[in-house]
Structures are given as structure tokens and as C-alpha cells.
Amino acid sequence: MADTTPLLEVRNLTVEFRTEHGIARAVDNISFDVGFGEALGVVGESGCGKSVTALAILGLIPSPPGRIAAGSIKLNGRELVGLPESKLRKIRGSEISMIFQEPMTALNPVFTVGNQMSDVLRRHKGLSRKQAREDAAELLRLVGIPDPKQRLREYPHELSGGMRQRVMIAMAVSCSPKLLIADEPTTALDVTTQAQVLEEINLLREKLGTAVLFITHDLGVIAELCDRAIVMYCGMIVEEAPIEPLYDRPRHPYTEGLLASIPRIRDRKLKRLPTIAGMVPDLLQLPDGCRFADRCEKATGRCQLEIPTLEGARKRKVACFHPVNG
Numbered sequence: 001m002a003d004t005t006p007l008l009e010v011r012n013l014t015v016e017f018r019t020e021h022g023i024a025r026a027v028d029n030i031s032f033d034v035g036f037g038e039a040l041g042v043v044g045e046s047g048c049g050k051s052v053t054a055l056a057i058l059g060l061i062p063s064p065p066g067r068i069a070a071g072s073i074k075l076n077g078r079e080l081v082g083l084p085e086s087k088l089r090k091i092r093g094s095e096i097s098m099i100f101q102e103p104m105t106a107l108n109p110v111f112t113v114g115n116q117m118s119d120v121l122r123r124h125k126g127l128s129r130k131q132a133r134e135d136a137a138e139l140l141r142l143v144g145i146p147d148p149k150q151r152l153r154e155y156p157h158e159l160s161g162g163m164r165q166r167v168m169i170a171m172a173v174s175c176s177p178k179l180l181i182a183d184e185p186t187t188a189l190d191v192t193t194q195a196q197v198l199e200e201i202n203l204l205r206e207k208l209g210t211a212v213l214f215i216t217h218d219l220g221v222i223a224e225l226c227d228r229a230i231v232m233y234c235g236m237i238v239e240e241a242p243i244e245p246l247y248d249r250p251r252h253p254y255t256e257g258l259l260a261s262i263p264r265i266r267d268r269k270l271k272r273l274p275t276i277a278g279m280v281p282d283l284l285q286l287p288d289g290c291r292f293a294d295r296c297e298k299a300t301g302r303c304q305l306e307i308p309t310l311e312g313a314r315k316r317k318v319a320c321f322h323p324v325n326g
Contacts, residue, residue, distance in 0.1 A: 006033035007178055007211050013071035015056050018064060024283040026052045028235040039205060039212040041226035043219055045280060049235040050215045054181045058098060059088040094124045097172035101184040103164035107156040113167055114152030124175045139170040143200050162193035166200060173204050181213045186221060198224050219258055228315060231255045234281055234291040237310055240317040249325040251318035253296045298322040
């Protein structure tokens with residue numbers, strides 16, 4: 001389990017993008033921690049700011065049009081915001097690694113798997129070509145890829161989707177990072193392969209003691225892997241809680257709606273899954289009050305005028321004037 005001292009500290013992070021129609025605030029004043037060895041899930045609809053948060057942590061916000069407008073990101077006490085690119089490059093891959101959603105776009109199609117893995121090991125660990133190759137084969141074996149030496153000679157397109165994702169995982173953990181960011185790593189995979197990839201990430205976390213920041217829109221995936229979760233909506237954190245309390249007694253109406261929409265065995269008379277009415281607000285035309293108010297059955301006049309703050313204790317927090325489940 002996680003140490004009491006945070007490995008990652010994100011405070012009041014705000015990320016903006018300049019567009020031809022104005023400034024879009026993709027992440028708005030969010031704060032959270034990830035402890036040593038902890039697995040924290042970040043969940044929410046597409047466009048809620050999950051991936052932008054991950055890119056900000058890695059220092060990969062494209063500028064222009066994006067920028068970190070405010071806030072602090074500390075890894076093991078070291079401030080990352082404003083750090084020169086040369087120093088960030090040394091941190092990426094060695095102290096923080098990322099598994100991307102689609103490995104076919106993350107892996108270079110014109111180089112073999114072995115060349116790409118060896119390059120990471122030689123760059124960050126200073127290994128010889130031979131030793132890097134041997135270590136790469138061992139890493140592929142570690143993530144469950146059969147005949148790893150043969151796979152090192154192959155190109156990404158010659159591997160299945162599940163194998164490509166395992167290669168990405170092997171590359172991400174090759175330098176024993178303190179923090180592993182997984183951005184929707186199972187979205188493009190079938191259900192069976194999803195379960196296998198999640199199991200591999202969990203096993204590696206146990207073996208290496210790596211903290212995991214797991215980004216997904218799937219609450220079922222969060223339940224399998226994470227100790228704790230934060231729920232994002234329209235660039236803001238609306239709820240934070242350990243996994244069991246979050247599922248048993250969600251406090252925010254949006255979280256309650258997300259959980260209700262998970263497919264499960266139901267009464268045969270029910271023909272449609274429950275849905276959350278309405279649409280996510282336009283980031284260029286945000287409402288004055290709570291951003292979920294127009295979709296919330298519990299909203300009052302106060303909700304239309306004021307933005308609720310994230311409040312609570314013992315990592316059980318909610319940003320709502322009328323929380324559900326007491």
C-alpha cells in the first residue's frame with residue numbers, strides 16, 4: 001500500500017488551450033496526490049481533462065496552443081512545472097513512464113521492437129547494445145510474451161493488439177519508474193485481452209512497487225486495479241474516494257449516474273440502460289455555477305450561481321451542495 005508521503009503532488013493545476021474562438025480551460029484548478037506504490041484511478045467522460053492532466057505531469061502539453069496556466073506538479077518533492085525540456089527528458093522514461101491508449105501510434109512502425117526497447121534501455125541506463133537486447137528479452141518474458149527473442153526481431157504490425165500493448169508496458173517499466181501513467185491502455189483491446197493486460201499491470205506493480213495513475217472512462221476497470229479514484233467532470237474533480245466507498249455509496253450525482261450506467265444483469269422488463277440526461281458544457285462557454293447543474297435532478301438556484309468546492313476528510317471528498325447517500 002501507499003506510503004503516507006505522496007510520491008506525486010498536484011496542486012491547483014490549470015491547463016488552457018488557445019483556440020480561434022477563445023480560451024478553453026481543459027483542466028481547472030485540480031489537486032490530488034499519488035502515494036508510493038498506490039494505484040489511483042482517474043475516471044470520467046471523454047473530454048473531461050483526464051489525458052490532459054497526464055500530459056501536464058509529463059510536460060508534454062503542446063505549446064502553442066496549450067499551456068499550464070497555474071499550479072504545481074511535484075514528483076518526490078521536485079517541482080516539474082517550469083523545468084527545462086532537457087531535464088524533463090531525463091525524468092520521462094526513468095522516473096515517470098506512460099502507457100498510451102493505442103500502441104500502433106506510440107510505437108515506431110519502421111523499427112523493430114528490439115531496436116525500440118534497446119534504445120530506451122541504452123539511453124536511460126547506459127547499457128551496451130548486447131546487454132540492452134538481453135534485458136529487453138527478459139522484459140518481454142516478464143509481461144507474458146512467448147518466444148521473446150523472436151518478438152524482438154519483429155515490427156509492431158507483425159504483433160497482435162494485445163502483444164503490442166504488452167510491449168508498451170515492458171518499455172514503460174524497463175527503467176523501474178517510480179510512477180507509471182496508463183492512459184486508457186485497454187480501450188482498443190477485446191475483453192479477454194483487457195483482463196490479461198490489467199493483470200500484467202497489477203503483477204508488475206506488486207513486483208516493482210511502482211505507483212500507477214490509471215486513466216479510463218470505465219469504472220469497471222478502476223475497480224479491478226485501483227486503491228482509490230478521482231472522478232472528473234468538465235475539467236474539475238467532483239469526487240475523490242477509496243474504491244469500495246465510491247462504489248457502495250457515491251456522493252456526487254454524476255458519480256451515481258456513471259455507476260448506474262454500467263451494464264449488468266437487470267430485470268428483463270428494463271429495455272434500456274440508465275443514462276445521464278443532457279450534454280457536457282462547452283469549454284468555451286462554461287456556466288457560472290456547478291458545471292453539472294443542467295444535468296442534475298438535485299440542482300437548485302445556488303447550484304446555478306456558485307461553483308462547489310471539493311471538501312471532505314480522509315481522502316473522501318465531494319464537490320456538491322446536495323450530495324447523495326448522506
